[in-house]
Amino acid sequence: MEPCTLVLFGASGDLTKRMIMPAIFRLARRGLLPSEFRLIGYARSEMTDDEFRARMQKAVMRDATAGDEAAWTEFAARLSYIPAEYDGDDLQGYAELARRFERLDCGAGARRLFYLATPPALFAPIMKHLGEAKLAGLAYQPDDGGWARFIIEKPFGHDLASARSLNTEIARVFDEDDIYRIDHFLGKEIVQNLFALRFANGIFEPVWNRNYIDHIQITASETLGMEGRGGYYETAGAMRDMVQNHLLQLCALVAIEPPAEWNPRAVRDEKVKALRAVRKINPGEVGRDAVRGQYGEGVIAGERVPAYREEQKVAADSQVETYAALRLHVDNVRWAGVPFYLRSGKRLAKRATEIVVEFKPAPHTPWSARGGPDERARPNLLVVNVSPEEGIVIRVEAKQPGQEMRLQSINLDYCRCDEHGAIESPSAYEHLLLDSLRGDPTFFARADEVEAAWEIVEPIIEKWGAEKPSDFTSYAAGSYGPAAADELLARDGRYWYEATDQQDAKSATRTPDSSRAKSADG
Numbered sequence: 001m002e003p004c005t006l007v008l009f010g011a012s013g014d015l016t017k018r019m020i021m022p023a024i025f026r027l028a029r030r031g032l033l034p035s036e037f038r039l040i041g042y043a044r045s046e047m048t049d050d051e052f053r054a055r056m057q058k059a060v061m062r063d064a065t066a067g068d069e070a071a072w073t074e075f076a077a078r079l080s081y082i083p084a085e086y087d088g089d090d091l092q093g094y095a096e097l098a099r100r101f102e103r104l105d106c107g108a109g110a111r112r113l114f115y116l117a118t119p120p121a122l123f124a125p126i127m128k129h130l131g132e133a134k135l136a137g138l139a140y141q142p143d144d145g146g147w148a149r150f151i152i153e154k155p156f157g158h159d160l161a162s163a164r165s166l167n168t169e170i171a172r173v174f175d176e177d178d179i180y181r182i183d184h185f186l187g188k189e190i191v192q193n194l195f196a197l198r199f200a201n202g203i204f205e206p207v208w209n210r211n212y213i214d215h216i217q218i219t220a221s222e223t224l225g226m227e228g229r230g231g232y233y234e235t236a237g238a239m240r241d242m243v244q245n246h247l248l249q250l251c252a253l254v255a256i257e258p259p260a261e262w263n264p265r266a267v268r269d270e271k272v273k274a275l276r277a278v279r280k281i282n283p284g285e286v287g288r289d290a291v292r293g294q295y296g297e298g299v300i301a302g303e304r305v306p307a308y309r310e311e312q313k314v315a316a317d318s319q320v321e322t323y324a325a326l327r328l329h330v331d332n333v334r335w336a337g338v339p340f341y342l343r344s345g346k347r348l349a350k351r352a353t354e355i356v357v358e359f360k361p362a363p364h365t366p367w368s369a370r371g372g373p374d375e376r377a378r379p380n381l382l383v384v385n386v387s388p389e390e391g392i393v394i395r396v397e398a399k400q401p402g403q404e405m406r407l408q409s410i411n412l413d414y415c416r417c418d419e420h421g422a423i424e425s426p427s428a429y430e431h432l433l434l435d436s437l438r439g440d441p442t443f444f445a446r447a448d449e450v451e452a453a454w455e456i457v458e459p460i461i462e463k464w465g466a467e468k469p470s471d472f473t474s475y476a477a478g479s480y481g482p483a484a485a486d487e488l489l490a491r492d493g494r495y496w497y498e499a500t501d502q503q504d505a506k507s508a509t510r511t512p513d514s515s516r517a518k519s520a521d522g
């Protein structure tokens with residue numbers, strides 16, 4: 001691969017330590033980085049190059065598969081650091097960056113990847129300064145196939161208006177093709193697998209529509225609380241943190257029409273079409289189609305955990321939702337009348353991100369008609385497990401062994417973790433970093449896509465912002481979320497599937513009766 005310099009803004013931050021640097025190091029170890037690769041960390045914290053390297057080593061070595069000292073030492077030689085302001089009167093940092101590029105850009109055709117892992121308020125100023133310094137953007141004209149690309153972290157905007165204005169500001173100085181808005185869910189193997197599952201199998205596409213599918217559930221349930229991110233979360237909430245991006249991306253991939261070609265434009269055009277087909281919820285319907293909740297104290301894995309309002313940097317009377325559930329409709333020929341239920345919450349009973357496609361039940365079972373055993377078939381499910389394990393389960397009905405024609409549900413089960421060891425299976429961040437180095441934005445969000453997703457959640461965010469709930473501690477930590485979320489489905493004669501424990505079959509197999517009785521501590 002061609003030589004490249006990666007500039008990491010936000011290099012002293014949490015995301016750099018937890019996700020970005022470990023992913024880059026793993027790419028290096030797998031021999032997937034250019035041989036002439038340099039990384040310049042950029043942040044406000046005062047640090048020397050060596051201190052930065054030491055800090056990164058500590059972060060990277062927390063991963064058991066990280067490897068040995070020697071591999072790190074070789075990699076660390078590629079790292080350096082600039083302590084400087086991002087914005088304001090003192091723009092020395094950008095001048096220093098220009099000097100480093102002069103030293104580091106190898107030969108003609110400089111290739112620069114800028115990773116913005118800073119608070120979102122800094123995205124526009126950093127890009128503006130880089131553009132003005134001609135280090136990137138339309139004014140940066142490298143020859144011989146050089147380029148300057150940007151990876152922009154989420155959240156991309158705080159609402160529709162701010163996302164639009166950020167897109168407009170970016171478009172002034174940069175080409176959209178150089179902008180890689182990251183949504184790490186799109187880097188997950190199993191999420192990318194949705195394309196193969198849907199479009200490379202003769203058996204799914206014919207039934208992937210309103211004639212055979214009853215409804216779709218998309219769940220991202222977490223046991224974690226704030227983990228020191230209370231300050232950020234107070235500005236976000238579940239709707240902005242998870243639904244606007246990750247869950248709507250999953251929704252788009254389930255709903256999407258087959259792209260005519262496999263290229264970034266064709267794939268993203270189809271995603272935009274799917275998102276735009278989602279019916280907007282009127283302010284008057286928010287109470288009916290959306291549920292919010294906030295966790296109170298409770299028990300997770302046998303340990304008492306505090307309420308959201310007792311978390312660090314969270315207001316004692318915070319109105320921020322830590323749980324959101326939605327009922328959506330995709331108004332097109334394929335999906336007319338098929339509800340998509342989405343939900344996401346913190347401090348829930350289980351960690352489980354999954355997509356459940358419930359098919360319509362078999363219309364008739366011959367033996368139940370004429371005095372035989374009353375065995376009604378349960379609907380078939382297709383479950384895509386996104387986390388904690390990645391896999392695909394198809395639930396089908398089968399005969400119980402024995403004399404009688406009795407039914408039982410069995411799982412046809414594929415788990416990626418059974419087949420691939422940790423090192424061979426790239427993390428979402430590795431996938432996406434490599435894509436951006438190679439210039440492939442297929443699995444990144446385009447400007448219009450991000451705006452289409454904001455348009456869906458905007459009426460709900462507005463309504464929730466305007467109407468304060470009277471009592472907001474609506475679910476106990478360690479529970480399955482607010483009762484109102486169950487009612488959202490119960491009104492339609494349905495119920496949420498809960499992922500079973502990992503040691504059980506990896507499918508969603510809860511019955512309505514058992515659901516509320518369960519809790520994280522057993």
Ligand code: BG6
Pocket residue numbers: 222241242353387
């Ligand atoms: C992040 C959110 O984007 O995704 C976090 O900001 C959330 O709040 C995380 O915990 C979930 O990602 P994953 O890959 O752990 O399911």
